[in-house]
Amino acid sequence: MKYFKITFFALLICFSGPVFSQGKAEMSNYPLHVSPSADGKAVVIYLTGDGGWNSFSQSLSAELQKNGYAVVALDTRKYFWDQKTPDQLARDIQRILDYYMKAWNKSSWMLVGYSFGADTGSFLPSRLTKSSAIQLESVVLLSPGFSTGFVTKISNMLGFGGTDKDKYKVYPELLKSPAPVLCVFGKDEDSDFYPALKPTANIKKMLIPGNHKFNDDTKLIAKVIIQSK
Numbered sequence: 193m194k195y196f197k198i199t200f201f202a203l204l205i206c207f208s209g210p211v212f213s214q215g216k217a218e219m220s221n222y223p224l225h226v227s228p229s230a231d232g233k234a235v236v237i238y239l240t241g242d243g244g245w246n247s248f249s250q251s252l253s254a255e256l257q258k259n260g261y262a263v264v265a266l267d268t269r270k271y272f273w274d275q276k277t278p279d280q281l282a283r284d285i286q287r288i289l290d291y292y293m294k295a296w297n298k299s300s301w302m303l304v305g306y307s308f309g310a311d312t313g314s315f316l317p318s319r320l321t322k323s324s325a326i327q328l329e330s331v332v333l334l335s336p337g338f339s340t341g342f343v344t345k346i347s348n349m350l351g352f353g354g355t356d357k358d359k360y361k362v363y364p365e366l367l368k369s370p371a372p373v374l375c376v377f378g379k380d381e382d383s384d385f386y387p388a389l390k391p392t393a394n395i396k397k398m399l400i401p402g403n404h405k406f407n408d409d410t411k412l413i414a415k416v417i418i419q420s421k
Contacts, residue, residue, distance in 0.1 A: 215291045222288060223270035227253050231260030234300040234329055235292055236417070237285065239309030242344055244269030248405055249306065255414035261302075264292050268309045268344070275343045278360060281312060282319035289324055303331045303371075304417055307404070310375075311340035311362055318368035328371040330420045334413065335404055336362055336375055337385050356384065366395050374420045376413070378402040 225245050236256050240249040245267045253263045266288070289301065301324075305313030310333035317331055339358035362385075366373050375397045377386045381404040389397050398416070400406060406413055 215287075215295075218287065219291055222284065223267035224288070225250075225253065225263075225265040225267065226292075227257040227263040227265070228296065229257055229260055229262040231262075232298075233260045233262075234302050234421075235289075235296065235298045236261045236263045236302050236304055237289060238263055238265040239303075239305040239313045240265060240268050241307035241309055242269050242272070243307075248408060248410070251408065251410040252306075252413055255410045256417065259414060259418060261418075262292070262296055262298070264288060266309070268312065272308075272312070272342060272344045276312075277342060278312075278315035278319060281342070282316055285316055286320055286324065289320070293327070300327050300329050302329050302417070302421070304334070305332075305336070306334040307336075308340065308344075310334055310336035311360075312342060314362045314365040314369075314373075315360065317370055318365065325370040331369055331371050331373045332417045332420050333373065333375045334406070335377055335381060335383065337383075338362060338388070363389065367392070369394065372396070372420070374398060374416075376400060376406075376416055378404055378406050 238249070238253060240246070245265065249265060253265050256263050292298070293301065303313055303316060305311070314333060314336060317325065317328060338356035339361045341358040342360055373395045375389060375395070377383050377397065377399055379399045379401055386397065386399070391397055400412060400416065402409060
């Protein structure tokens with residue numbers, strides 16, 4: 193019996209090794225920035241704004257990691273440089289989520305998106321597998337807007353783009369989320385979506401100090417994210 197257990201374990205390593213290596217290679221196809229944590233807390237899947245992996249996103253990821261959360265950040269500026277669809281994003285995030293949940297032996301995760309990443313991220317919860325939906329603790333959307341085009345736009349990056357006339361509408365997606373949704377806005381940002389956003393039993397909205405980037409107070413933002421569960 194002891195020999196059988198050792199042999200079975202050896203076979204498991206042999207067969208799972210190439211699969212794991214293949215998954216790791218596949219992850220290199222995505223513009224990811226990974227911040228591991230040995231803590232048993234949830235994985236945070238974070239979608240940056242269209243500014244990409246800038247100082248704001250780097251600082252926020254670092255704050256979450258300091259609090260024991262492993263972070264997988266998707267650089268949306270690079271990822272959406274070519275046109276994507278909600279289903280395509282969901283397939284890619286599902287692959288990323290499956291890989292890191294297994295690699296880090298995690299049993300729960302949180303979804304966080306900022307600005308353009310909040311808009312596109314809102315389409316994810318209802319498009320992932322049932323098991324991933326069950327494992328999803330919360331959705332935190334930082335400064336979301338009315339709609340998104342699922343492509344990086346120079347006009348939006350420069351602050352000249354609108355948020356209400358793109359093809360893909362955000363609010364209907366929030367209603368589909370299997371996990372609680374918290375939409376966070378800066379008190380000083382000029383958001384038309386905040387007053388229009390209708391809270392429900394599953395959708396909450398919050399104002400915190402600061403502008404569209406919350407005055408770069410990533411410690412406060414991390415605290416809000418952690419308390420959203």
